[in-house]
Amino acid sequence: MTTLNILWNDLVATPRNVRKVKTGIESLAASMASEDGQIQNLVVIAREDGKYEVIVGERRRRAAVHNVKTKVWGRDATLRCELRDGKNATSISYAENAEREDMHPADAIRAFATLRDEGFTEEAIANRYLYDLAEVRKTLALAALSPKVINALAANRIDVACAQAFTLTDDHKRQERILKRYRTAHEVRRALTETKVTTGHRLFSFVGMDAYQAAGGTITGDLFSPKGEGYADDPDLVQRLVDEKLDTGVE
Incomplete structure (x- = not known):
């Protein structure tokens, strides 16, 4: 790992940074302009055009741009950066941002999607970041949603x-x-x-999961149900099995 002082204008945002939802940077800019200065290094990877993509520290990069444009800093200002290999950029970005409480849920969801697309299994993600496997599975389920739904979450519309x-x-x-x-x-x-019946419903409980599935019934699972319930996709089949069971007098 190499540490470099890089001119502010040679640092650029990267699509590989998992933090997409922007928040204000004025207070951070003021902090960086104080006598304490830059406390944490940025993490960057080199580009072929001589620029450096910021994998960790995008808010610090934007704060630096703010300070230069408001003439708090001169145009020769530099930022202290750690130069890394680009192969693990998404993983590095997520690991750093996951430790910060203000990371938006949409960013975490998108990061998990990228990790999945890069070949990380559920188990690998869980082991790498010390997460419960069930929580990883839930986040990956959210990552599989339509991008429009995830964008609505990012914009706080849902x-x-x-x-x-x-x-x-x-x-x-x-x-x-x-x-x-x-x-x-x-x-x-x-x-x-609206066309399904919960597996916690008294009629479904009367029939039982085994009998329902043996008759060809399918289930829509609900990963986020607090009781682990799902939905029987064929309520007519549930009712038929109830009627049959009552007709035969089976308890």
Whole structure:
């Protein structure tokens, strides 16, 4: 690892930085302009055109730009940077940002999607960042949502609970149609399950999971149900099995 002082104008944002949702940088700019100066190094990778992509420290880069443009700093200002190999850029960015409480949920979701696309398995992500495997699985389920749903989360048009409700279908077009009409978890969940019956319903409990699936019934799982419940996709089959069981007098 090499440490360099790099001219502010030679530092550029990178799409590989997992933090996409921007927040204000004025207070950070003021802090960096104080006598304490830059406390943490940026992490960068070199580009062929002589510029450096900022993998960790994008807010610090933008704060530096702010200080130069407001003439708090001169145009010869430099930032202290650690030069890294570009192969693990997304992993490095996520590891640094995950430790900070103000990371937006949409950024974490997108980062997990990138890690998955780069070949990381659920187990590998869990082991690398010391997460529970079930939580990794849930975040990857959110990462599989339509980009329009994730963008709505990033823009705070919906909350995390609402995004979780969208995972009840993997049909992006359907997700996007529902997104145009509903903005709460209750509304989305109701729209996606209005033709289904919960596995916690008394009729389904009477039939039982084994009998339902043996008859060809399918289940839509709900990773985010606090009781681990899902939805039976064929309520007519549930009712038929209830009737048959009552007719035969089976308890």
